Amino acid sequence: MSTSEPTPADRLREQILTAIEQYELDRATETATDDFEDDPLSRNYLRWLAKHQSRANRKDPSERDRQLAQMIADEFSLQDVRILRAAAEAVAAATPAIVMKHVGDGMEPPEIATEMGLTPSRVYGIIREQRQRETQAIIAAGIANDPDPKASYEKWERVLATTTDPAERATAEQFLAEFRAALPDKKAEPRST
Structure with a gap:
């Protein structure tokens, strides 16, 4: 038997995990839509959404992913989407400053990466880029003065x-x-x- 073919135990395990994830999504969807109907932009709802989106990204698109997408489409108005897109762009632009703030506070880059959902190499890259910019600014100021x-x-x-x-x-x-x-x-x- 080829090692690429899943064993019956592997298939059963995958079916059980899929069923559990589907149950969790169904329950969470019911809770989320009940709890956040008034404000889909609340921090709790966005935290729930990010958690379920990161789960959806782990595997190939499935019925769970389609259900999540449909729930988002049903819950968010066009104005909500505009707000979220603008906020996402602002956070992306502020990411280097956020990383450097936490480095300055003594936090280790791998810990920052985990908390922010980035890879450690991306955090190290941001730190390197920001330090180069700071050095250039210091030198430019020094040369000018x-x-x-x-x-x-x-x-x-x-x-x-x-x-x-x-x-x-x-x-x-x-x-x-x-x-x-x-x-x-x-x-x-x-x-x-």
């Missing part, structure tokens, strides 16, 4: 030349690269004596 950008450049070159710490070396390399990028039409070479 620095009376002697060449002296600053030389300082970072000295750090790069003398440090043995890999993290400090990476920071110096990044600052020097950003300086070079920020000064495309100016020479940022050390002064000759």
Whole structure:
């Protein structure tokens, strides 16, 4: 027998799980429509909806998914949909700031990922992107306010030349690269004596 064919026990297990999920969805749908008829935009209803949507995304579309979609279509007005779409866009735009706030509060990236429903690699990517932006802003502000950008450049070159710490070396390399990028039409070479 091929390993790709499910065994009778696997099929029975899948049928039981499907029946349980269908029962939960039916019960939750009854409760949800009773509890949230007045406000489908309430936090509790949206939490319930997100939970059931994430379950629906785990498997191929099924009757449960179609029932959920129909319930949403029945519950939400066009104005509700507009509000949710705008809110989703706002939250997506604020995601980097939200991630950085929680990093600043000491939360670990994998924990942030779990809480936000993102992958850890996406959270690490956001952190990296935001730190690069912060570095660029600091350098741009420093160059704009620095009376002697060449002296600053030389300082970072000295750090790069003398440090043995890999993290400090990476920071110096990044600052020097950003300086070079920020000064495309100016020479940022050390002064000759």
